[in-house]
Amino acid sequence: MSVSEAWIGDCHLKEIDGQRECCCQVAVWADGFDVFHARLEEHLQAQGLSLLWVEEGLSAPHYLRRHRDQQSRIGVLARAVHAGHPVEFGPLNFHNVGVGLDTEQNYLVYEDIADTAPLDDQFGAWPVKNVPKMLLDPLFGQPEPDSSAIEDDGDVAQVPVMRTYAVIDAAKLQSGFDEIAECGLRYRCLFKGQAAQDLKDVAPLLLELDPSADMTRRLLTYNPKLPESMTTAHLWHKEPGIYIRSRMGFEDIWRHFRKFVRIQDESGKWFYFRFWEPSVLNQLPAILTPENGKQFFAKDLTFVALTANPNAGRIIRRV
Known part of the structure; x- marks a missing residue:
């Protein structure tokens, strides 16, 4: 049986009704990549955002094995998510795309x-x-x-x-x-x-x-x-x-x-x-x-x- 845990991804977001976008890290409470991706997109849509692409999309332990230098930052994100709070973003620094x-x-x-x-x-x-x-x-x-x-x-x-x-x-x-x-x-x-x-x-x-x-x-x-x-x-x-x-x-x-x-x-x-x-x-x-x-x-x-x-x-x- 699959067990839910924190999954971590590096994603690129864009405002649905605007010209701003940003790159950030995200933690999602999930039991696999499909659930990670579905919950992330559902949360973003409710926030007026769209997902342009996502890198990694791995369970927190797997992510940290690849990125040992990020243990402190990822640990904070991973601990923030649970069944009642399934999505947590790192810092969101939006900038204008500027192409019309x-x-x-x-x-x-x-x-x-x-x-x-x-x-x-x-x-x-x-x-x-x-x-x-x-x-x-x-x-x-x-x-x-x-x-x-x-x-x-x-x-x-x-x-x-x-x-x-x-x-x-x-x-x-x-x-x-x-x-x-x-x-x-x-x-x-x-x-x-x-x-x-x-x-x-x-x-x-x-x-x-x-x-x-x-x-x-x-x-x-x-x-x-x-x-x-x-x-x-x-x-x-x-x-x-x-x-x-x-x-x-x-x-x-x-x-x-x-x-x-x-x-x-x-x-x-x-x-x-x-x-x-x-x-x-x-x-x-x-x-x-x-x-x-x-x-x-x-x-x-x-x-x-x-x-x-x-x-x-x-x-x-x-x-």
């Missing part, structure tokens, strides 16, 4: 996707669909190549097809990494080395999607008759990741996103950058400086963010 809508519109364009309802159980339907009708074109359409693509490849016949990728959070899956490893699609962890092995069940994983694959149907299905934890059948409600369209190959896409797995804040501290969360992706244009934004939202990429809200689908691409 006018700046983001200089290099990005947006397109809302209407009526992005997920697939249901499709009881009695044959053949079953793998992709909702309104998402066939945004996710798997083959647009005509633009002039720059033709110029790069010399001939329209030589322009690569438009591929579909997804960056999926293994922590959203009931069986973690194993569900990706067994899905039959090409995949690769965005972490490297020992971190890829130690954190594989909570790591971001790049997949190349096929519209005929069972995994594609699971990502785009929600069946309210099933337990929400049954991710081997449906995943839409979990907001498991983000989608990317590109003519670039798998390895090039992997190398691009590898550069953004961890970033530094103003003090030089490193954080995991959870850009694979749809809610984070939607906020990035207002958070990143134009210089950093243009690096992340590269011209060869089109992003598709799908949330549990069926009317909140969004396409983001460079001008």
Whole structure:
């Protein structure tokens, strides 16, 4: 049986209705990472804040084994939480982001996707669909190549097809990494080395999607008759990741996103950058400086963010 205790994380927060953000440490009374994350987000929402990303997310003893120099500070945080007071933050020092809508519109364009309802159980339907009708074109359409693509490849016949990728959070899956490893699609962890092995069940994983694959149907299905934890059948409600369209190959896409797995804040501290969360992706244009934004939202990429809200689908691409 799981036992609740203090869990510690380093997180980056943003005001939902403002332009201020901050980095801080947090303690949450939980019996695992999923409860830690859910209680943290619930508490933040009540405070008018959103979670952009979180690093670590470990039980207090595990956190202290990695950060022995922080024993005094973490001890105070850990002792402050219990069943009646499940969340406690360290010092919150907000600062203005200073990047507004006018700046983001200089290099990005947006397109809302209407009526992005997920697939249901499709009881009695044959053949079953793998992709909702309104998402066939945004996710798997083959647009005509633009002039720059033709110029790069010399001939329209030589322009690569438009591929579909997804960056999926293994922590959203009931069986973690194993569900990706067994899905039959090409995949690769965005972490490297020992971190890829130690954190594989909570790591971001790049997949190349096929519209005929069972995994594609699971990502785009929600069946309210099933337990929400049954991710081997449906995943839409979990907001498991983000989608990317590109003519670039798998390895090039992997190398691009590898550069953004961890970033530094103003003090030089490193954080995991959870850009694979749809809610984070939607906020990035207002958070990143134009210089950093243009690096992340590269011209060869089109992003598709799908949330549990069926009317909140969004396409983001460079001008």
